[in-house]
Amino acid sequence: MAGYSKETARLWMAMDIGPLWIGRDEDDPLSPQSIAKDSTAKEITTAPKSVAEQNSTHSDAFKPASTLNKTPPHEHSVLTSPESHKPKTFELKPIRRSFAEPGIVEVDSELLTRAQNADWKTLQTLVSQCTACKALSQSRLSTVFGTAEKTAKMVIVGEAPGRDEDLQGKPFVGKSGELLENILRSLGLRRGADVAIINVLKCRPPNNRDPHDNEIAACATFLTRQLELLDPKVIVLSGRIASHALLKTEMSTGRLRGQTHHIEVNGKPIPTVVTYHPSYLLRSPTEKICAWRDFNLAKKLLLELS
Ligand code: SF4
Numbered sequence: 001m002a003g004y005s006k007e008t009a010r011l012w013m014a015m016d017i018g019p020l021w022i023g024r025d026e027d028d029p030l031s032p033q034s035i036a037k038d039s040t041a042k043e044i045t046t047a048p049k050s051v052a053e054q055n056s057t058h059s060d061a062f063k064p065a066s067t068l069n070k071t072p073p074h075e076h077s078v079l080t081s082p083e084s085h086k087p088k089t090f091e092l093k094p095i096r097r098s099f100a101e102p103g104i105v106e107v108d109s110e111l112l113t114r115a116q117n118a119d120w121k122t123l124q125t126l127v128s129q130c131t132a133c134k135a136l137s138q139s140r141l142s143t144v145f146g147t148a149e150k151t152a153k154m155v156i157v158g159e160a161p162g163r164d165e166d167l168q169g170k171p172f173v174g175k176s177g178e179l180l181e182n183i184l185r186s187l188g189l190r191r192g193a194d195v196a197i198i199n200v201l202k203c204r205p206p207n208n209r210d211p212h213d214n215e216i217a218a219c220a221t222f223l224t225r226q227l228e229l230l231d232p233k234v235i236v237l238s239g240r241i242a243s244h245a246l247l248k249t250e251m252s253t254g255r256l257r258g259q260t261h262h263i264e265v266n267g268k269p270i271p272t273v274v275t276y277h278p279s280y281l282l283r284s285p286t287e288k289i290c291a292w293r294d295f296n297l298a299k300k301l302l303l304e305l306s
Helices: 006-014 032-038 109-116 120-129 134-139 163-168 174-186 213-230 240-247 278-283 285-305
Strands: 154-158 195-199 234-238 261-265 268-275
Touching (some): 109 120, 109 213, 154 285, 163 174, 174 278, 213 240, 234 285, 240 268, 268 285
Parallel strands (some): 154 195
8 A cells, every 4th residue: 555645544434345356467556647547438229229119118218208209219419529528329229128027007187197296205105105016015115205404516326115115115225325335435425415326216125126127216206306306417327227227218328327318407418437236346356446537527426416
C-alpha cells in the first residue's frame, strides 16, 4: 500500500477490495487519470432488427407515462457521450428471456391508473395492495417499495427483493446490502439521503428465480412513477435484470458498464450507469474493481450536474 494515503486505504477497505485488487500492471483506479478514462463514453451500435423483433411485447413498459406514445417502441434515448449530453437513438434488441414457466399476471388497470398520478405515500400503499403477479403476491411476506429521501439525487435500481428483503421489507439488506452501503460510504454518499434505492419488482420471485417479462411489465407503472417522483440526476442500474428492463437490451452487464447511457424521466434524458449487482460481486469478488469504477463514474456525473 506504499504511496496510498490513510484515507485511500480506508476507502479500499470499505469496498472490501484491499491491495489484492491492485494489479501490478494496472493503473490505480483511484487516480484522477483512471477515473477520467473510465468516464469516457463509448458508443455501442446494435444491428437493426426485424419489425417483428422490434415489436417486442414489453418494448415500452418503462417509458414514463408522460412520454408514452411519443417515441417509437424500438427507439430509446440512451448511450450518449457525457460531453454532449445529447441523446442519440439506436435500434434495440428485444429481451428474450425464457417463458418456460410464465407467471400468471392479472393487472388491475384501475389501480395502475391511480399509480400513474400518485404521490410517494399513495404509491407505496397501492404497491402494498397489488396482487397482479399471482405467484409473487401469494408467496411474498412483504412488498419492498424502496428507500428514498427527498434529498436523494442518485437512484439505484436493483432487480427484485430476495429473502432478506422480503423478510425486512427493505431493498438491499443482508450481505449484498452491506456491500452496497460500503461502496456508497466509501464515496461519501448516504443511503436514503443521497441515494434512493428501488427495485424493478416490488415482490420477491419464489425461490429467487428471475422475474418473468410479464411480471416486469406489470410492475413497470410503479417503477416509472417512482422515477418520476424521485426525478434523479443520475441513475445506476444494478445488474442484468435492471439494465435489460430499463435499457431494453439483452447485452451483458460487462458490455453495458463503463459508459454513460440515458433513460428518459419526466421528458429529460437522465445519465445512467450500469454496474454489477452486489450479490454477483459477492460471488465474483474480482469484479469489485469494476463496480468501484462504475460508482466513481456515477458520482462524477452527479458532481457535474449538481
Ligand atoms: Fe404487483 Fe409489482 Fe408485486 Fe407484481 S411485483 S404483484 S406488479 S407489486
